[in-house]
Amino acid sequence: MRLGIVIPCFNEEEGIEELNRQLQTLLKEMVVAGEIEKESFICYVDDGSSDETWSVITACQAKSSVVKGLKLSRNFGHQNALIAGLMQCKDDADALISMDADLQDDITLVKAFVNKFKEGYEVVYGVREDRSRDNTLKRNSATLFYRFQHFMGIETVQNHADYRLLSKKALDALAEFKEINLFLRGIVPMLGFRSCNVYYTREKRFAGETKYPFKKMVLFALDGIASFSVRPLRIITVVGFFLFLLSLVGIAWVVIEKFVLGNAVQGWASTMVSIYFIGGIQVMSLGIIGEYVGRSFQESKGRPRYIIDKEI
Ligand code: UDP
Numbered sequence: 317m318r319l320g321i322v323i324p325c326f327n328e329e330e331g332i333e334e335l336n337r338q339l340q341t342l343l344k345e346m347v348v349a350g351e352i353e354k355e356s357f358i359c360y361v362d363d364g365s366s367d368e369t370w371s372v373i374t375a376c377q378a379k380s381s382v383v384k385g386l387k388l389s390r391n392f393g394h395q396n397a398l399i400a401g402l403m404q405c406k407d408d409a410d411a412l413i414s415m416d417a418d419l420q421d422d423i424t425l426v427k428a429f430v431n432k433f434k435e436g437y438e439v440v441y442g443v444r445e446d447r448s449r450d451n452t453l454k455r456n457s458a459t460l461f462y463r464f465q466h467f468m469g470i471e472t473v474q475n476h477a478d479y480r481l482l483s484k485k486a487l488d489a490l491a492e493f494k495e496i497n498l499f500l501r502g503i504v505p506m507l508g509f510r511s512c513n514v515y516y517t518r519e520k521r522f523a524g525e526t527k528y529p530f531k532k533m534v535l536f537a538l539d540g541i542a543s544f545s546v547r548p549l550r551i552i553t554v555v556g557f558f559l560f561l562l563s564l565v566g567i568a569w570v571v572i573e574k575f576v577l578g579n580a581v582q583g584w585a586s587t588m589v590s591i592y593f594i595g596g597i598q599v600m601s602l603g604i605i606g607e608y609v610g611r612s613f614q615e616s617k618g619r620p621r622y623i624i625d626k627e628i
Pocket residue numbers: 323324325326327328363391392393394395397415416417418420525526527528
């Protein structure tokens with residue numbers, strides 16, 4: 317089989333050389349063992365880095381024909397850089413593996429991925445066995461997010477990031493998903509096909525900082541929910557309906573107090589509380605609806621998910 321490894325890189329100048337050294341050694345071993353063909357390759361996608369990432373990639377490419385490089389015209393974000401690499405490389409390989417540039421993903425898993433592919437799996441997920449090497453914030457927020465996603469009716473593989481193998485067949489199916497608000501972890505399970513998990517322990521970053529600061533993580537999480545589930549909108553409808561029922565009871569009560577019992581209600585506090593409560597719910601609901609309107613707006617324009625500047 318011809319194997320391709322696709323790696324999105326955003327300001328990863330410190331790590332790529334080491335990653336490349338390890339990957340090339342691994343690929344060479346696998347070629348010698350007859351596990352993969354010698355046309356197998358590694359493709360680095362430079363996602364508009366502002367450091368020397370692209371020169372490092374070109375240097376690696378100059379030294380070895382196994383290396384390909386793709387430079388996007390600006391920073392499009394991890395998911396878009398990944399889809400750029402997958403779509404550009406899918407016709408040159410029987411299967412593609414996507415991984416991060418920071419050596420957090422155990423590269424020896426590549427062999428396991430290939431074995432599973434040969435057993436007939438079209439999709440193989442790399443799943444983290446323990447997250448003890450992540451910081452507490454990331455670990456807890458991730459768990460909470462998986463639970464919330466599940467509650468919202470979205471099926472994802474727990475503790476799986478974007479370290480996976482996709483066969484040519486799966487990639488062709490993926491190409492049919494044209495959405496701009498990409499959340500691959502949600503789309504890949506929707507492809508169907510025969511799939512399985514392989515397990516590994518995630519290491520610390522080899523070099524550099526995380527490229528997912530808190531703000532990007534929150535936006536990514538929003539995409540992971542609002543791009544797949546309309547349940548938040550439904551919850552708003554249900555909450556609205558119950559509030560409406562509640563207010564009918566309230567109105568009846570006020571009318572009885574005023575005209576039947578003759579007690580004028582002095583309730584300033586209760587008035588204020590209900591104004592804040594209803595106000596809060598309304599603004600929140602508008603926000604949630606806005607998330608969906610915003611997404612339809614972006615999708616309706618059908619802009620490209622990535623633009624390629626250079627290809628080597
Ligand atoms: N990345 C990217 N574009 C971005 C942000 C990140 O291509 O806008 C890449 C990054 O270089 C890395 C991968 O996506 O190879 C995952 O990012 P990172 O390792 O920083 O995320 P974490 O592991 O901290 O979740």
